[in-house]
Amino acid sequence: MERKVLAEFKYDLAPVVQGYNKRTLYVNVGTKVIAAKPVSDMMIDKFVGGKGFDLYLMWQGVKDSTKWNDPENEICISFGPLCGNTSYPGSGKSIVTTISPLTGIPVDCNVGGHFGPYTKFSGWDALEIQGKADEEVIVFIDGDKGLVQIMTAPDKEINSHILAEELVKEFADSPDKLQYVSVVSTGEAADHVLITCLNFSFWDKRRKVARLKQAGRGGTGSVFRDKKIKALVVKYSGLKSDTNHPVDLPTLQKTGLKLHREIEAGDDSQCRMHQVGTAHLMEIMNDYDLLPIRNFKYGQMPEAIGLHSKEFTALFTQGMVDGCWYGCSLSCCKAVDNFKPRTGPYKGQPVCVDGPEYETAAGCGSNIGIFDPKDVVEINFYCDTYGVDTISFGTSTAFAMECYENGILNQERTGGLDLSWGNADAALELLHQMARGEGFGVTVGKGVRAMKKIFAEQYGADPDFLQDIGMEAKGLEYSQYMSKESLAQQGGYTLALKGPQHDEAWLIFMDMVNNHIPTFKDKAEALHYFPMFRTWFGLQGLCKLPWNDIEPADNAQTDEPAKVPEHVQNYVDIYKAITGKPMDKHELIRQSERVYNFQKVFCMRFGKGRRIDDLPPYRAVGPVTEEEYLSRQDRYDKHLVEKLGLNPEGLTTAEKMARLRAYREDQYQQLVDAVYERKGWTPEGVPTVDHLQSIGMDLPEVLEVVKRYL
Amino acid sequence: MKVLKTFPDKCIACHACESACSKLYFKEDNQAKSCIVISDETHPVDMNVCNQCGTCVAACPTLALSINNQGVIMLNKNLCIGCLMCVAVCPTESMRTYLGNQNPFKCIACGVCVKSCPAEAIKIVTE
Numbered sequence: 122m123e124r125k126v127l128a129e130f131k132y133d134l135a136p137v138v139q140g141y142n143k144r145t146l147y148v149n150v151g152t153k154v155i156a157a158k159p160v161s162d163m164m165i166d167k168f169v170g171g172k173g174f175d176l177y178l179m180w181q182g183v184k185d186s187t188k189w190n191d192p193e194n195e196i197c198i199s200f201g202p203l204c205g206n207t208s209y210p211g212s213g214k215s216i217v218t219t220i221s222p223l224t225g226i227p228v229d230c231n232v233g234g235h236f237g238p239y240t241k242f243s244g245w246d247a248l249e250i251q252g253k254a255d256e257e258v259i260v261f262i263d264g265d266k267g268l269v270q271i272m273t274a275p276d277k278e279i280n281s282h283i284l285a286e287e288l289v290k291e292f293a294d295s296p297d298k299l300q301y302v303s304v305v306s307t308g309e310a311a312d313h314v315l316i317t318c319l320n321f322s323f324w325d326k327r328r329k330v331a332r333l334k335q336a337g338r339g340g341t342g343s344v345f346r347d348k349k350i351k352a353l354v355v356k357y358s359g360l361k362s363d364t365n366h367p368v369d370l371p372t373l374q375k376t377g378l379k380l381h382r383e384i385e386a387g388d389d390s391q392c393r394m395h396q397v398g399t400a401h402l403m404e405i406m407n408d409y410d411l412l413p414i415r416n417f418k419y420g421q422m423p424e425a426i427g428l429h430s431k432e433f434t435a436l437f438t439q440g441m442v443d444g445c446w447y448g449c450s451l452s453c454c455k456a457v458d459n460f461k462p463r464t465g466p467y468k469g470q471p472v473c474v475d476g477p478e479y480e481t482a483a484g485c486g487s488n489i490g491i492f493d494p495k496d497v498v499e500i501n502f503y504c505d506t507y508g509v510d511t512i513s514f515g516t517s518t519a520f521a522m523e524c525y526e527n528g529i530l531n532q533e534r535t536g537g538l539d540l541s542w543g544n545a546d547a548a549l550e551l552l553h554q555m556a557r558g559e560g561f562g563v564t565v566g567k568g569v570r571a572m573k574k575i576f577a578e579q580y581g582a583d584p585d586f587l588q589d590i591g592m593e594a595k596g597l598e599y600s601q602y603m604s605k606e607s608l609a610q611q612g613g614y615t616l617a618l619k620g621p622q623h624d625e626a627w628l629i630f631m632d633m634v635n636n637h638i639p640t641f642k643d644k645a646e647a648l649h650y651f652p653m654f655r656t657w658f659g660l661q662g663l664c665k666l667p668w669n670d671i672e673p674a675d676n677a678q679t680d681e682p683a684k685v686p687e688h689v690q691n692y693v694d695i696y697k698a699i700t701g702k703p704m705d706k707h708e709l710i711r712q713s714e715r716v717y718n719f720q721k722v723f724c725m726r727f728g729k730g731r732r733i734d735d736l737p738p739y740r741a742v743g744p745v746t747e748e749e750y751l752s753r754q755d756r757y758d759k760h761l762v763e764k765l766g767l768n769p770e771g772l773t774t775a776e777k778m779a780r781l782r783a784y785r786e787d788q789y790q791q792l793v794d795a796v797y798e799r800k801g802w803t804p805e806g807v808p809t810v811d812h813l814q815s816i817g818m819d820l821p822e823v824l825e826v827v828k829r830y831l
Numbered sequence: 832m833k834v835l836k837t838f839p840d841k842c843i844a845c846h847a848c849e850s851a852c853s854k855l856y857f858k859e860d861n862q863a864k865s866c867i868v869i870s871d872e873t874h875p876v877d878m879n880v881c882n883q884c885g886t887c888v889a890a891c892p893t894l895a896l897s898i899n900n901q902g903v904i905m906l907n908k909n910l911c912i913g914c915l916m917c918v919a920v921c922p923t924e925s926m927r928t929y930l931g932n933q934n935p936f937k938c939i940a941c942g943v944c945v946k947s948c949p950a951e952a953i954k955i956v957t958e
């Protein structure tokens with residue numbers, strides 16, 4: 122490929138010291154400025170790394186009025202001090218942040234693939250991208266030579282499964298060194314719609330393909346394409362077990378080896394990640410009435426047997442080492458090899474499909490009424506290569522299908538598409554339309570919040586009904602678990618800073634199944650602890666799965682099994698072994714609390730982050746329609762008797778639904794009161810100055826924003 | 832397949848094989864750095880060494896482990912990134928490591944220990 126170098130920046134290569142490079146890389150694709158920025162001790166103390174660094178850099182770069190497509194919006198990718206070690210499973214994550222086109226506030230995604238660790242070992246603690254190019258560009262980081270370049274990108278291809286592979290081959294030193302290159306890219310849909318993602322590649326030496334892991338949520342791909350970036354490419358070939366230069370390699374290795382052995386012994390019986398990845402959850406969720414079906418109406422249906430994990434096990438190539446970073450023995454990244462799509466531009470061509478993971482199988486399967494795993498695999502493939510987020514695609518399509526069911530949409534309005542539940546051809550056509558930038562797919566690709574407005578304004582649909590069934594909060598689509606019967610999870614979803622993603626808290630079993638957190642105070646404590654604990658993964662560049670998808674054999678006998686105390690101690694140990702800094706399980710939470718509150722205040726800079734932004738659609742809380750109520754009538758009637766002391770006999774379904782709704786909505790509000798208080802926030806959701814001081818996040822610029830609200 | 836075969840009944844637990852092995856590969860006389868390990872707490876003694884079963888080869892994410900044309904599993908240090916996943920999956924705990932080392936190590940059936948053994952308790956055989 123003929124490429125013109127538009128800007129170039131040489132830098133000195135220097136080893137990482139105890140997890141840090143102490144500098145970040147700034148690239149402005151508009152002005153073509155490339156620069157190194159020093160990392161101060163304050164940044165390390167208060168922001169740690171990963172998402173903390175991303176948000177800190179972005180805070181300086183954007184204005185209160187910045188919109189997603191303003192040139193000053195940034196895409197920050199950071200890694201964290203623990204990222205890139207090859208000893209402890211789950212240590213290769215990058216954290217991506219940007220001002221989201223869907224929410225207008227910072228979104229953060231935790232993503233695997235080799236780009237993060239390689240960029241870190243090329244000499245950078247974060248990559249900060251700003252500006253808008255006037256022609257298509259690639260940013261190339263050569264970590265072997267100490268060189269950063271912005272180059273032209275006349276490449277015809279945008280779709281990731283082809284582009285990533287082409288670029289890996291182009292930038293590798295030789296065909297036997299493909300594993301040293303990683304690419305970030307998106308796809309054609311990111312030029313036209315907003316529910317988009319970024320793909321981070323890793324070269325799979327066994328399959329000889331570029332595998333793709335998604336920074337899925339919040340429309341990162343759209344920001345990328347708005348900047349006219351076709352790809353980011355990194356090359357780094359020096360990886361060893363001590364490239365991260367830990368102070369105490371033996372302890373790091375010992376702790377990693379202990380977990381490798383635990384996974385080796387427990388995977389088959391506990392989580393079957395080696396066989397089927399997170400799709401092992403399909404029947405578990407269906408059994409517990411938690412698998413979203415038909416836009417989250419139901420959590421269980423006999424048809425869901427079609428998406429049983431055994432179906433996916435049969436499709437996945439078995440016996441492969443499927444880690445998204447070296448050293449991850451949990452290896453959840455399954456792939457369907459030689460899949461031949463039956464539709465679209467790649468029809469009939471054998472491709473390697475990464476996944477489906479649980480979220481994709483549920484979102485692009487049961488939630489839109491599709492129960493054929495091959496259809497799910499095809500949607501998964503096209504979502505990835507076009508750069509569409511499978512979660513938002515699933516939830517947005519489910520919303521459109523329910524609108525179709527209710528006559529809000531019809532074939533005239535959808536341009537002839539029959540959006541009946543389970544119509545896989547129509548779902549796929551929506552995707553192809555997103556990639557072509559035409560038809561009703563473009564409307565669906567704007568996301569649920571935009572569709573609600575369009576359907577009310579243009580088709581006269583009842584805005585209240587759309588609000589009730591539109592599974593979004595803050596502008597982001599819900600991920601794929603039913604929260605109706607778990608008040609704590611309603612909070613876990615809807616209070617999440619970036620929007621309803623389950624990565625802050627997944628409390629359904631603790632709350633609904635095991636009833637371990639019965640009171641508001643218990644739930645609030647869980648909604649404080651778990652979001653903070655999980656935020657820590659994003660500060661360090663870690664994956665959540667090896668924390669609690671696999672547990673030590675004696676975990677159930679510990680005092681707090683839900684926290685997996687032995688694994689928490691592992692994290693404390695490896696943090697100390699890498700950084701040489703003091704750490705215990707309390708300081709771990711404090712590190713997160715600082716950044717979490719910073720992110721909260723960041724949202725407030727954009728006028729968001731208020732109590733009204735933390736409201737769920739009623740579909741996430743209880744039955745919206747009579748059909749839903751009647752399908753679980755015994756449960757809801759019992760609820761009326763037990764919780765409200767109400768005799769349901771003689772009441773119409775509508776009356777019962779109204780009483781249940783009033784009760785549940787009130788419960789949710791009480792939960793919010795309890796959680797805000799536990800988090801050190803006012804009843805309006807504003808962090809108090811006292812609280813910010815007590816956790817050490819009282820930077821003047823932070824207090825200045827908070828004071829606008831107090 | 833070329834493999835180092837052990838005969839625990841004959842072993843007199845002199846540990847000469849360990850010395851020979853660690854001296855050849857690590858230039859020091861140190862049981863912790865020997866590919867063959869003799870534990871004399873039991874009777875007959877336990878002689879632990881790789882049987883070239885190949886479980887580790889499938890677990891290696893970088894293809895640093897491969898089987899050569901004699902059936903011996905070899906580790907390519909240039910490709911190894913030291914994750915120790917091979918150590919964890921080895922069914923006989925014969926993929927060896929010592930903490931702080933960059934890479935694991937294993938018996939490649941070179942036979943240096945055979946020559947050092949006074950009791951004929953180890954032999955290179957082709958199976």
Ligand code: SF4
Pocket residue numbers: 210211212213233443444445446449450451452453454664665666667
């Ligand atoms: S558990 Fe899966 S997602 Fe997490 S680091 Fe391992 S391979 Fe990657």
Ligand code: SF4
Pocket residue numbers: 890891892893894895896906910911912913914915916917918934935
């Ligand atoms: S330690 Fe080296 S040889 Fe063993 S699995 Fe990891 S990369 Fe492969």
